[in-house]
Amino acid sequence: MGARDLPFGMLFLSQVSIGMLGNFCLLSHYVHLYYTGCKFRPTDLTIRHLTVANCLVILSNGVIQTMAAFGVKDFLSDMGCKLVFYVYRVGRDVSINTTSLLSVSQAITISPNSSRWAELKAKLPRYIGPCNILCWMLNLMVDVMVPLHMYRSRNDKNITKKTDHGSCYSVSKGVVTKSLYAAFVFSRDVCSVGLLLWSSGFMVLTLYRHKQQVQHIRRSNTSSRCSPASRATHSILVLVSTFVSLCTVSTIIHICFTVVETPSWWLVHTSALLTGSFPAVSPYILLSHDSRVPRLCSGFSEERRPCFE
Template sequence: MGWSPDLITGMIYLSQTIAGIFGNVSILSHYLYLSFTGCKLRPTDLIIKHLTVANCLVILSKGATQTMAALGMKHFLSDIGCKLVFYVHRVGRDVSIGSTCLLSVFQAITISPSNPRWAELKAKAHKYIGPFNILCWILNLLLNIVVPVHVTGNRSDKNITKKTDYGYCYSVSHGKFLDLLYSALVLCRDIFFVALMLLASSSMVFILYRHKQQVQYIHRTNVSSRSSPESRATQSILILVSTFVSLCTLSSIFHICLAVSNNPSLWLVNASALISGSFPVVSPYILMSHDSRVSRLLCALTRNRESSA
C-alpha cells in the first residue's frame, strides 16, 4: 500500500515534533542538572531557559495538533480548544522571538570592550535579565488576547465567508483591510526584533574579529578566541540568530501569502506551519553543540558507567 500525501505530511510533522520535544527537554534537563550539582550558571542560561519553555509551547500547541490533523483526526478540538491552541502558539512564538533578541543583545554587551563607557552597562545588564524575561511574557500574554477572536473550531455553526482551513481549526477573516493591517503590525514587530539581532550580531562579529587580530599580532598561540567560553557562547548565538533570521524571513513570506489569499491551499498552510515550527526544533541542538559543559557532562557520565561496569 502506497503512502498518501496526508500520511507523509503527518509523519513529517511527527518527526519534527519528536525532535523538538527531545531537544528542548534535553537542554532543560541539562540546566536542571547544573543547578542541582551547584555548577555556576551563566547569565545567558536564564534567557535560554525561557527560550526553551517558549519553544516547548510552540511545538506542543502547533506541532502536535498539526500532526493529528494530518493523520486524519479532524474534529478533536472544540471552539474553545482552537482559540486556546492558537493563543498559546502565538504567545510562545513571540516570547521565542523576544528571548532570542534579548540573548543576542546581552551577549553583545557581555563581550564588548572593557572600558568605562561599557563597564556600567555590563554591571547593570545582569540585574535586568530576569525582569526583562518576565516583562516579555506579560506583554505577549496581553498583546495576543486578540488572537482567539480570529479562530474558530471546525464544528462551529458561525457563518464563515472567508477562512483559512488548518485541518482542525479555522482562521476567520474580518475583512481584507483588517487582515493586512494585522499582518503588517506583526511584520513590523518582527522586523524590529530582527534588526536588533542583526545589529547585535554585527557588533559581536566585529569584536571577535578585532580580538583575533590582536591575538595574531602578539603571537600568543596559546590564547585563542575559539577556546574561550565567551567566544564559544558568542558563536552559538551568532549561528542561532542567523538560523532564526533565515527561518523568520521565510515564515513571514508565507504568512503574507496566507493573509492575502482568499482560500489558501492546504499545501500552503502545511508549508507555513513546518517553517514556523523549525526554529523551536533546531535551536536547542545549536545551543548544546556549542556548550562545552554538555560535552564535559557526557564524558563524566561515560566514565561513571565504565567504572561501574
C-alpha cells in the same frame, strides 16, 4: 486522511519528536548544572525562557498539525481551538523576542570593559530577569486578539473567507482589519530582527578585533582553545542566522496569507512546518556549542563555580 497529507504527517511527527527531545535535554542540562553547583552565565536565564517558549510552540502547533495530517480532526471545541492557538502565538512571539534579547545580552556581555556599554554590562544580570518577564507579559496581552478569530473546524457554508488549520480554522474579519493586524505583527517582528542583526554585527566585529589582538598569543600557543565566551557567542550567531533565515521565509508566507483569501493546504502545512523548525533545531545548536556539556562540574562546594575552564 488523503495521500497528500501522509508526508506532512510524518514530517510533523518527526519535528515534534526531535524538538521535544532536544528541548528536554537542554532543560535537563540546566537542571544538572544547578544541582552540581555550577555558576550560570548571564544568558542562561534567557535560554531557559526560550526553551519553555519553544516547547509551547511544539506542543500547541506541532501536535495539532500532526493529528490533523493523520486524519484526526474535530477533537477540539471552539474554546479548545482558541486556547491552543493563543498558547501557540504567545510561545512563537516570546521565542522571537527572547532570541532577540539573547543576542543583545550576549553582545553586551562580550563588549570591552572600556566601551560605553561597560556600565550596562555590570547591571545586565540584574536586568535580564525583568526583561524576560516583560516579554511574556507583553505578548500575553498583545495576542489576546488571536482567539477571537479561531473556531472549531466544521462544515459551515456561510463562511467563505477562512483558513483551515486542520482541527481549527481562522475567520477573516475583513481585509482592512486583517491588513492592520498583519502590519502590526510584521513591524514588531522587523524590530526584533533588526535588533538581532545589529547585535550579531556587533558580536562579529568584537570577535574579529579580539582575534587580531591575541593573534600573536595563539601563534605561540598552538594548543589554546576557544574561550567559553567565544563559544557562547558562536552558538548565538549560528542560532541567530538560523532564526533569521527561517523567519524571512515565514514572513513571506504570512504575507501570502494576507493577500490570498483562502490559502491552499500546501501553504498552510508549509507555514506550520517552518514555524516549528526553529524551536526544534535551536536546542541542538545551543547544546553543541556549550563547553559545559562534555565536562560538567564534579564535587560540591559552598560557593558556585564555573563549569568551564
